[in-house]
Amino acid sequence: MSLTLSPAESFPIVRVLKDHTDTATNYVQAVIRNATTDALIDTINLTDKGSRRFSKVWKVVWDDTFNHGRYIVITTTVYTDSGYTDKNLNYAEEAETYLIQQRWNPYVGGGGGGGEAI
Numbered sequence: 001m002s003l004t005l006s007p008a009e010s011f012p013i014v015r016v017l018k019d020h021t022d023t024a025t026n027y028v029q030a031v032i033r034n035a036t037t038d039a040l041i042d043t044i045n046l047t048d049k050g051s052r053r054f055s056k057v058w059k060v061v062w063d064d065t066f067n068h069g070r071y072i073v074i075t076t077t078v079y080t081d082s083g084y085t086d087k088n089l090n091y092a093e094e095a096e097t098y099l100i101q102q103r104w105n106p107y108v109g110g111g112g113g114g115g116e117a118i
């Protein structure tokens with residue numbers, strides 16, 4: 001099951017490092033790809049929030065398939081350098097799949113008719 005993201009919403013990408021004994025300086029990068037074509041959509045360098053937490057808010061791209069939905073994969077990688085070239089061998093890459101599609105809102109448009117039957 002994948003989480004549905006609405007186009008243009010602000011989505012927090014978060015990675016928490018699992019090794020609570022790790023006191024080294026780390027850098028985390030998220031790579032966002034189209035899950036079907038593997039095309040690169042965006043690369044985001046996450047901000048160190050302390051306590052092994054890294055995050056950055058990403059503006060979700062529009063679904064370019066006329067609202068049929070588009071699956072994306074966000075892969076986060078931990079590095080030991082600020083140039084994002086040396087992977088930290090203590091952490092595996094983590095990938096999550098999401099669906100970009102406008103969420104249905106019963107309060108916006110499409111309200112049903114009504115009126116009296118004759």
